[in-house]
Amino acid sequence: MITLIRRPNPAKFWTYATPIVAVIATMIAGGLLFALLGKPPIEAIRVIFWDPLFGANAGYFRGQLLVKAGPLILIASGLAVGFRAGIWNIGAEGQYIMGALASAWLALHVYPAESHWLFPAMIVLGALGGLLWAMIPALLKVWFGTSEILVSLMLVYVAENLLAYMAFGPLKNPEGYGFPGSRNLQSYPSAHNTDLIAGTGLHWGVVTAFIAVIATYILMHRHIMGFRIRVAGEAPRAARFAGVIPARLVVFCLGLAGAFAGLAGMFEVSGPSGQITDSFNVGYGFTAIIVAFLGRLHPIGILLAGLLMALTYIGGDMAQLTLGLPSAAIQVFQGMLLFFLLGFDVLTNFRIRLGRKAVA
Amino acid sequence: MTIGGIDIIGLTAMLMGASTPVLLAATGELVAEKSGVLNLGVEGMMIMGAVAGFAAAVATGNPVLGFVAGALAGALMALLFAFLTQIFLSNQVATGLALTLFGLGLSALIGKGYEGVRPPPTAKLDFGPLADIPVIGPILFSHDWIVYLSLLLVAVVWFVLRYTRAGLILRAVGESHDAAHALGYRVVAVRFAALGFGGALAGLGGAYLSLVRVPQWTEGMTAGAGWIALAIVVFASWRPWRVLLGAYMFGGITALQLQLQAAGYAIPVHILSMAPYVITIIVLVILSALHRHGVQAAPASLGKSFHASS
Numbered sequence: 001m002i003t004l005i006r007r008p009n010p011a012k013f014w015t016y017a018t019p020i021v022a023v024i025a026t027m028i029a030g031g032l033l034f035a036l037l038g039k040p041p042i043e044a045i046r047v048i049f050w051d052p053l054f055g056a057n058a059g060y061f062r063g064q065l066l067v068k069a070g071p072l073i074l075i076a077s078g079l080a081v082g083f084r085a086g087i088w089n090i091g092a093e094g095q096y097i098m099g100a101l102a103s104a105w106l107a108l109h110v111y112p113a114e115s116h117w118l119f120p121a122m123i124v125l126g127a128l129g130g131l132l133w134a135m136i137p138a139l140l141k142v143w144f145g146t147s148e149i150l151v152s153l154m155l156v157y158v159a160e161n162l163l164a165y166m167a168f169g170p171l172k173n174p175e176g177y178g179f180p181g182s183r184n185l186q187s188y189p190s191a192h193n194t195d196l197i198a199g200t201g202l203h204w205g206v207v208t209a210f211i212a213v214i215a216t217y218i219l220m221h222r223h224i225m226g227f228r229i230r231v232a233g234e235a236p237r238a239a240r241f242a243g244v245i246p247a248r249l250v251v252f253c254l255g256l257a258g259a260f261a262g263l264a265g266m267f268e269v270s271g272p273s274g275q276i277t278d279s280f281n282v283g284y285g286f287t288a289i290i291v292a293f294l295g296r297l298h299p300i301g302i303l304l305a306g307l308l309m310a311l312t313y314i315g316g317d318m319a320q321l322t323l324g325l326p327s328a329a330i331q332v333f334q335g336m337l338l339f340f341l342l343g344f345d346v347l348t349n350f351r352i353r354l355g356r357k358a359v360a
Numbered sequence: 361m362t363i364g365g366i367d368i369i370g371l372t373a374m375l376m377g378a379s380t381p382v383l384l385a386a387t388g389e390l391v392a393e394k395s396g397v398l399n400l401g402v403e404g405m406m407i408m409g410a411v412a413g414f415a416a417a418v419a420t421g422n423p424v425l426g427f428v429a430g431a432l433a434g435a436l437m438a439l440l441f442a443f444l445t446q447i448f449l450s451n452q453v454a455t456g457l458a459l460t461l462f463g464l465g466l467s468a469l470i471g472k473g474y475e476g477v478r479p480p481p482t483a484k485l486d487f488g489p490l491a492d493i494p495v496i497g498p499i500l501f502s503h504d505w506i507v508y509l510s511l512l513l514v515a516v517v518w519f520v521l522r523y524t525r526a527g528l529i530l531r532a533v534g535e536s537h538d539a540a541h542a543l544g545y546r547v548v549a550v551r552f553a554a555l556g557f558g559g560a561l562a563g564l565g566g567a568y569l570s571l572v573r574v575p576q577w578t579e580g581m582t583a584g585a586g587w588i589a590l591a592i593v594v595f596a597s598w599r600p601w602r603v604l605l606g607a608y609m610f611g612g613i614t615a616l617q618l619q620l621q622a623a624g625y626a627i628p629v630h631i632l633s634m635a636p637y638v639i640t641i642i643v644l645v646i647l648s649a650l651h652r653h654g655v656q657a658a659p660a661s662l663g664k665s666f667h668a669s670s
Contacts, residue, residue, distance in 0.1 A: 165630035331465025338458040342450035
């Protein structure tokens with residue numbers, strides 16, 4: 001018989017060790033999955049985790065790493081702040097779309113402007129688009145007590161439909177020969193979010209993601225607001241007695257996460273993607289949830305987790321090309337990672353004892 | 361009978377079919393939540409049910425086996441969730457999300473070879489002369505057996521929760537797991553059973569989607585139906601008959617939206633497709649506004665981990 005005994009405090013060692021154990025367990029389980037699909041497991045793992053960094057053509061793939069990690073880290077940093085407070089914004093995908101739509105709308109509205117102010121204005125509008133979209137669940141939660149989980153998630157589907165409407169309607173490229181999708185912002189110099197150092201994948205969105213990591217670190221560990229957020233998440237009653245106003249926390253956390261997700265959408269549409277199309281969003285908003293948990297809701301952890309998750313995306317693409325591994329296999333892989341992480345987390349909070357249960 | 365180009369009888373008949381996947385999933389989730397567990401993985405269980413049911417029905421040529429496989433797949437997913445949240449005491453919200461993300465990925469992987477395949481048809485039940493009664497005939501007696509099964513399940517869940525000892529224990533576990541544990545009930549076992557039942561129903565709903573409603577397999581075909589089922593449980597204040605009402609209202613909106621598209625109204629398709637989600641939000645807001653100062657309808661232990669500490 002196995003019994004669990006609650007630890008008085010979470011174990012320091014396991015707090016850091018569980019993500020690593022979870023990654024190793026996922027590699028093993030993933031290898032089994034690949035073997036089931038008839039692919040050589042060890043080679044597949046090598047292609048996914050090793051080749052993009054150190055294999056042939058690694059130079060190209062390292063750049064892609066930042067392109068994929070940027071939005072993941074940016075979105076996850078915002079989400080983690082809310083998760084710490086027990087505020088579950090799972091609609092980052094929608095906020096990401098709205099940020100992209102708002103900024104692309106501005107750029108296309110003034111097309112073909114040549115101004116140094118356009119790009120900063122797009123950044124503002126992107127953040128605002130995501131923030132306002134996140135204000136819907138926030139204010140409904142504050143005013144009526146409506147579940148922010150369900151509302152933010154429903155709004156993802158609304159945003160997806162709005163995106164498709166825009167791509168086929170108002171934002172459609174007038175010179176696009178009837179194809180859906182907007183003008184390509186990559187060939188629109190004042191709106192293009194270009195690589196700061198050519199070929200590295202380092203664009204303004206990646207810079208913003210690093211700034212977000214530092215900013216949320218300061219917020220959570222050096223600022224009274226971060227303290228309030230953590231207290232509210234770990235001991236809601238104590239937080240109330242300490243004068244924390246839950247409504248303000250809800251608005252703050254959802255607003256921050258929404259703005260970050262909107263920014264990620266803005267940098268994506270003006271950079272790597274370039275275009276508003278109905279398939280513009282690729283699930284960064286959902287993968288960022290995994291990144292936030294894998295990073296233990298800690299800014300530095302999220303930075304590392306974002307890079308790792310980006311690696312699985314790129315490695316997955318590579319494995320698709322070289323081994324014919326279906327792209328969905330990577331999605332399964334990412335889902336398994338979250339499962340293992342949540343499962344192994346029991347070691348952080350509980351001591352495991354083998355043997356008979358003690359009589360109470 | 362048509363109003364504004366919309367056939368009202370056809371709409372009402374369509375509504376029952378359109379509601380069935382969500383009704384099944386919401387009824388299952390109601391039972392799980394009544395036992396005190398919030399499983400946000402409904403979407404993941406539904407889509408696994410959809411793909412497993414489809415694959416089994418195509419392989420065997422028998423839609424009934426497809427529904428069985430769908431329910432089994434949903435139940436297996438739910439047991440995975442139960443294992444993590446009840447034995448390993450993981451966070452229920454995060455684990456539910458993981459279940460959804462995992463289910464969406466795994467179903468896409470399994471479903472690769474099934475795109476564009478047609479499943480064996482599910483016949484409508486033959487009610488003989490009953491089906492020829494004007495108005496009532498096409499509305500009530502023109503469906504397949506799953507539609508009637510879903511109604512029966514609502515009634516059974518209502519009866520069991522309200523009038524049987526098993527239902528009482530389930531509710532006790534959901535209201536106060538510590539008190540139920542002290543009385544000698546096996547909290548974890550009850551929750552495993554409730555979650556498994558909920559998963560089976562979600563899987564069945566998913567299979568109905570891929571085998572009857574659409575009927576084909578496409579990646580991500582549940583399109584938020586699982587989340588809407590979760591919203592309906594809240595809307596219903598955790599009462600079975602209100603789940604039925606909520607699901608049929610939602611089905612009505614979906615059917616109306618499809619009919620408006622077909623009737624050629626000058627509203628863009630994408631704007632119409634938003635309607636079910638927007639209306640779900642509006643209904644949730646109205647409900648929470650009404651309950652703001654009223655009694656808390658949710659089971660008191662909902663979402664809390666149970667650990668018998670001594």
